[in-house]
Amino acid sequence: MPKFTLNGQEVEAKPGQTIIQAAADHGMEIPHYCYHPDLPIDGNCRMCLVEVEKMPKLTPACTTLVNDGMVVRSENERVKEAVRGVLEFLLINHPVDCPVCDQAGECRLQDYYMVYGLHTSEIPLGMKVRKRKVIDLGPMVVLDQERCVLCSRCIRFFEYVTETGEMQFFGRGDHVAIGTFEDRPLDNPYSGNVVDICPVGALTSRDFRFKCRVWFLHATDSVCGGCSTGCTVRIDHRDGTIFRLLPRRNVEVNRSWLCDEGRLSFHKLSDGERITRPLVKGRDGVQAPVTWEEAARSIDSRLKEIRDTNGAASILGFASPSATNEALFLFKRYLDGLGATQFDFRLDSEDKKLADEEDQILRHFDKHPNSMGAIKLGLMSEQVGGIEGAINAARAGRLKAGVVIYFKPLVERPGDAEAEGRVLALLDELEYSVLLTSHKADWQDSASVVLPVAAWSEEEGTYTNFEGRVQLAGKAIEVEGNALPVWEVFAMLLHASGAESPWMSAEDVFATMADSVSVFSGITLDQTRLPGVVVG
Ligand code: SF4
Ligand code: SF4
Ligand code: FES
Structure with missing residues (x-):
């Protein structure tokens, strides 16, 4: 050294x-x-x-x-x-248009000028070399050539990371300008990264620009919910609205990069109406709002009734690979307490897809952040055989009741509608079903009970990525209406069933999980912060 x-x-x-x-x-x-x-x-x-x-x-x-x-x-x-x-x-020909530049507040030219510069420009504005402004560079990026400091970071990103080579310098002397050949759009799946690495306001985000000044934003450390890679991110938000996702540098996972789909995945959260109160189906077959206490009491007594009549093997626990480890742990603990043995989480062969690379950079085919967590927590059973197996077992009368957690993937793929159709088919076949979900959909009428739960970014918790790395995702915004984090719903059900329920936070649940599940043994929540910790 x-x-x-x-x-x-x-x-x-x-x-x-x-x-x-x-x-x-x-x-x-x-x-x-x-x-x-x-x-x-x-x-x-x-x-x-x-x-x-x-x-x-x-x-x-x-x-x-x-x-x-x-x-x-x-x-x-x-x-x-x-x-x-x-x-x-560098400032000789810079337009100094900070008041209308979206980079203001996080611009290295501004910052260094304040520390090292503070000089008066010798060049009158009228003598500056003019270059092109507001150039449309595809779905993610807007270019302002006048603001470029010719650092070549964007060129090197496309040359060495995506190996697509779209950006180049054109011209000579003080007329050198950055751009793409004939303004061709940047449409590779990682183009948004050049906005982060451009040290000035030459490359700005089409999605974020002019929506909020950066000094009004609050940052929460989190993990992308878009696929099993689990990129380490920062959520920038204000007054309950998420404005952007940025990568947090994690050399073990995503370095300084994010894919564009993951970067924009938070928009999915505002897509569609939220469920704000627990709904229980009455004798008339219509779902009506009830309090959480009423819902918990009725679920627990109905599940026990079915168990006592048909045996514990007639109860299915169908988890979501998008729920946190803490949610899945208490979900299993509650159903274990009823004697249930039938567990699964696979809507679409997630166990096979989770380590399958969609490209050589970051993306994986499994579009859920926690399939590995579901496996590690014992929620994959060959006896059930994924959702198709569960539908068949319910159709044959072997499964009577099911507790199902479902979240729409934040990154869409063509098979999503069919996967959702399989959840509906399962609910239709079960005699009694409890569905925990965040957003409204017509097909949810089939469930006997619908419980509104927090979506990604609305609760603290950990995710286990494809290689077994456990990372902490913080809570950025409040849940809507009366929705609760999934772990809290099962803590409430455990309480209703007469079991001990001492958890006041996701951190408490994590501590119990580390005490009782061998793969998480000895880990503290603090260790799951950057860069996360790999479990066996
Ligand atoms: S990263 Fe920004 S400042 Fe650097 S060359 Fe590219 S556009 Fe110019
Ligand atoms: S690669 Fe996956 S985890 Fe990473 S940003 Fe994209 S969707 Fe999110
Ligand atoms: S020459 Fe060292 S940072 Fe540019």
Whole structure:
């Protein structure tokens, strides 16, 4: 481990690290535009110049490897003067249209100007080189050429990550501009990432731009609910509305990237009406609203009646691979308490799809965030054989009652309508069914009881991704109406059935799960924060 001195402080670097990387590991940011931790180094912007003792000239921190005994200064007057010069040069032709730029508030040009610049421009506005603005670059990105600082991050992303090579520099001298050949749209499934990595307002998000100023947003750490990869994300929200999803860097899962479908998946939550009260079907066959206590009492007594008449094997627990580990754990604990033995979660061979890559970058074919959690918690039984098996068993009279959790996938695929049709078929065949779901749909009339539950982002909980990595997803917004988190519904049912129900939070449930399920043994909720923890 080479040791070096940075601004008077002795720090350690990993072998092969550059100065900028070692400094970042120790929480010291050296200003930069072109350097990005997940892209090949280009060393073109000269913003990261530092002074290295015994070197006659300032040197770029992003291209210089740390040597043992090196003495580096990144904050003295000589360095500041150089950075100021680079900034002044970059701002010569910049339009300085911050008041109408969507990047304002998270722009590195603005930020560094405030720290290093604060100079008066020598170039009158009328003399600046004009370039094109508001160029439509497909479904995710809008380009403003005047704001580009020519860092080439976007070019390198398309060259080395997606390997689609859409963006290039065109022209010469101060007329160099970024763009795509003949303004062709960026329509690869990862194009939204260039908005995140563009350090200025040259590439902005078609979906997010002008919806909210970034300083009004609150951030919640979470996990994408769009597929079994479980990308680590940040949810930006305000007053109960989600405005955007951004990647949180997790080198073990998604590095700094998200797929476009996952990035936009939160829009699915506002697609359709919500169920706001528990509904129980009366003797007239019509669902009517009841209180949670009434619903819990009636479900527990009816399930016990069916068990006592037909045996515990006539009760099915059909879980959703989109529910959290805590939800699935209490779901199973409640049904175990009734003596139920029939469990499954597979609407569409999720067990086979979950490790199947849809591309070589991030996406998996299984569009649920927690199929692996359902497997680890013992919710896949060959005896049931997925939803088709459950429908057949109900049709043959072997299954009489079912507790079903269902969430519409946040990332759509053509087979979704058929999968939903299979849930309806199951409800139709069962004599008594309890459905936990978040959004209204006509087919839900078939259920004996409908319980409104929190959707993704409305409750805290953990998900286990395709490789067994458990990650914590925080609660960003409040649930609608009287809906409850799924774990809370089963805590209530356990209480109604006379069992112990001591959980006040998802964290309490996690602790019990870690105590009683061997794969989660010894893990604390804190360990499931970035980068998460892999269970056996
Ligand atoms: S558009 Fe943004 S990311 Fe691309 S070169 Fe310009 S400043 Fe860099
Ligand atoms: S790859 Fe999957 S988990 Fe990652 S952003 Fe896309 S949908 Fe979400
Ligand atoms: S960040 Fe080092 S030269 Fe651009």
